[in-house]
Amino acid sequence: xxxxxxxxxxxxxxxxxxxxxxxxxxxxxxxxxxxxxxxxxxxxxxxxxxxxxxxxxxxxxxxxxxxxxxx
Numbered sequence: 001x002x003x004x005x006x007x008x009x010x011x012x013x014x015x016x017x018x019x020x021x022x023x024x025x026x027x028x029x030x031x032x033x034x035x036x037x038x039x040x041x042x043x044x045x046x047x048x049x050x051x052x053x054x055x056x057x058x059x060x061x062x063x064x065x066x067x068x069x070x071x
Contacts, residue, residue: 031062034070 038052055070 027067028062031067031070032059034067035059038070 035052035055038048039056042049042052051069055066058066
C-alpha cells in the first residue's frame with residue numbers, strides 16, 4: 001500500500017461495481033478482512049460510508065477489480 005497516493009474523494013460517485021466484472025479473485029478472505037476493517041473505519045470517517053457500502057455489496061462474489069477499488 002506504500003505505492004498508493006492519497007486522494008480527496010475516496011470513490012467516484014458514478015462507479016458501478018458489478019459482480020460479473022473481471023476475473024475471480026482467489027484471495028476472497030483477504031478482501032473480506034479488508035472490507036470489514038473499512039466498515040470499522042466508517043465510525044470515525046463518515047466520507048467512507050458510501051464506498052464501503054458499495055464494496056460490501058459484492059463481498060460474496062469479489063473480483064480483482066473490487067480488490068483494486070478497496071485498496
